[in-house]
Amino acid sequence: MPTYIALLRGINVGGHKKVKMDRLKEIFSSIGFEQVRTYIQSGNVIFETRPLETSELIQQIESQLKEALEFEVPVIVKTAEEWKTAIGANPFDVDLLKEDEKLHVSFLAEKPSTEAVEKLLSVESDIDDFQIEGKTAYIVCRKGYKKTVFSNTFIEKKLKVAATTRNWNSVMKIAEMSK
Structure with missing residues (x-):
């Protein structure tokens, strides 16, 4: 099954x-x-x-x-x-993140329009990095998730799709549990 x-x-x-x-x-x-x-x-x-x-x-x-x-x-x-594909598509090298930098992953309910993705990718942040791959968004937060521009609500509004976000440690633990 x-x-x-x-x-x-x-x-x-x-x-x-x-x-x-x-x-x-x-x-x-x-x-x-x-x-x-x-x-x-x-x-x-x-x-x-x-x-x-x-x-x-x-x-x-x-x-x-x-x-x-x-x-x-x-x-x-x-x-x-x-889930495994989303982990493999992560564009950020987690091993290179500094101690206070954290990776978060937003899982999207559906693939957003190209126009919506382009609009979101045009948003700039001095402290965070952001990439989107298909139905998954990856956010490197350098000052904590509570301070990121790329919050779950922000992503949903910009992409016009439902989303939910998990930190990288949770993503990896869930992957392990799903084997």
């Missing part, structure tokens, strides 16, 4: 939309997914199920989450292979 990674946007942030990971595992298992596991409290769920289109998985997950939690949770789903 294929492995999928569901990234839930906006749960357990600033005390809002609190969801315990055990509850999240129960919800995903109730859909019929197998080998359900979570990583940290920010809504990362790795699971297995029969091959399905990601759009169908998203619909099932979002519907079940709304019913169980009584609030909407936007979800982005990636296959384990897409």
Whole structure:
């Protein structure tokens, strides 16, 4: 059975939309997914199920989450292979980052238009570097993610697509868990 990674946007942030990971595992298992596991409290769920289109998985997950939690949770789903591809497409050499520099990855719900990408790439920052590859954006933050111009909200507004961001350590841990 294929492995999928569901990234839930906006749960357990600033005390809002609190969801315990055990509850999240129960919800995903109730859909019929197998080998359900979570990583940290920010809504990362790795699971297995029969091959399905990601759009169908998203619909099932979002519907079940709304019913169980009584609030909407936007979800982005990636296959384990897409996750691996995103890691391989990283244009930044993580080993060359200084101690206070951190890499973040924004996973996009869909591929943005060429015009939107060009508009985003025209934004300049004195402290951060940014690249986009297909449905993934890579941000090197030199003063911390809270101070970056390229926040998740900024990326969504500029690209006009839903996104959710994870730090590189989480990306790598999720990759390990999805093997």
